[in-house]
Amino acid sequence: MADYHILLLGPPGAGKGTQAKRLCETYDLDHVSTGDALRANKDMETEYGTPRSFMEAGELVPDEVVNEVLEAALTDADGYVLDGYPRNLDQVEFLDDATELDYVFFLDVDRDVLVERLTGRRVDPETGDNYHVEFDMPDDEEIRERLVQRDDDEEDVVRDRLEVYEENTEPVIEHYRETGELVEIDGEGTPDDVFERLSDAVEGDD
Ligand code: AP5
Numbered sequence: 001m002a003d004y005h006i007l008l009l010g011p012p013g014a015g016k017g018t019q020a021k022r023l024c025e026t027y028d029l030d031h032v033s034t035g036d037a038l039r040a041n042k043d044m045e046t047e048y049g050t051p052r053s054f055m056e057a058g059e060l061v062p063d064e065v066v067n068e069v070l071e072a073a074l075t076d077a078d079g080y081v082l083d084g085y086p087r088n089l090d091q092v093e094f095l096d097d098a099t100e101l102d103y104v105f106f107l108d109v110d111r112d113v114l115v116e117r118l119t120g121r122r123v124d125p126e127t128g129d130n131y132h133v134e135f136d137m138p139d140d141e142e143i144r145e146r147l148v149q150r151d152d153d154e155e156d157v158v159r160d161r162l163e164v165y166e167e168n169t170e171p172v173i174e175h176y177r178e179t180g181e182l183v184e185i186d187g188e189g190t191p192d193d194v195f196e197r198l199s200d201a202v203e204g205d206d
Pocket residue numbers: 010011012013014015016017018019034035036038054055056058059060061062063066083084085086087091117118120121122130131132135136152161187188189190191192194
């Protein structure tokens with residue numbers, strides 16, 4: 001199978017993590033998520049403070065810190081799905097120097113749907129799997145009981161994250177639209193519906 005380099009863009013809650021997991025399983029790729037990598041190193045001391053202090057406020061972690069995290073993750077990956085990066089135009093430049101992309105997908109989802117998805121998200125702290133109180137709860141009672149809400153999924157932080165996205169990351173989407181690389185995918189409907197659209201876009205191109 002080809003070692004695809006797939007970039008998955010979209011606002012918070014668009015389903016990047018959900019779809020990245022499926023793409024990785026189907027095409028045998030590594031999931032490179034700057035959000036997951038930063039969550040795993042939340043209390044790392046840097047000259048700017050800890051990642052936690054930015055993430056819990058819904059702000060971007062400074063580029064210097066995230067770029068190092070990204071570089072380490074890309075070094076270990078052949079084929080990958082990248083999710084959570086780039087989030088501003090300086091990060092686009094850094095990524096251009098670090099790797100070449102085969103696909104740039106943008107998951108398009110309405111703002112009201114994003115808020116509903118994020119505030120209802122629950123995470124299994126043991127596996128990192130995401131669930132949703134309304135759309136996707138696990139059958140296993142033991143898993144249901146240990147689910148937690150991410151600190152940055154409280155409604156006020158969600159709104160701040162959406163503002164940070166509009167200000168910093170929408171120009172990134174526009175950049176890839178201008179270069180002609182952006183493939184827009186309808187991110188609404190069930191996770192199965194969205195995955196079918198993504199895999200059609202990958203396979204239709206082979
Ligand atoms: P990060 O972890 O990257 O968060 P995000 O981009 O805000 O995205 P999310 O993980 O919240 O959403 P998602 O699109 O993955 O949706 P999901 O699939 O979970 O970043 C967190 C923080 O880290 C940032 O705020 C920042 O501080 C820092 N950071 C990370 N990268 C950085 C960078 N490059 N530079 C600077 N700082 C950085 O789905 C959401 C919910 O919806 C789930 O409950 C899921 O079950 C449900 N769902 C998904 N799809 C569907 C569907 N089709 N129908 C119904 N429900 C669905």
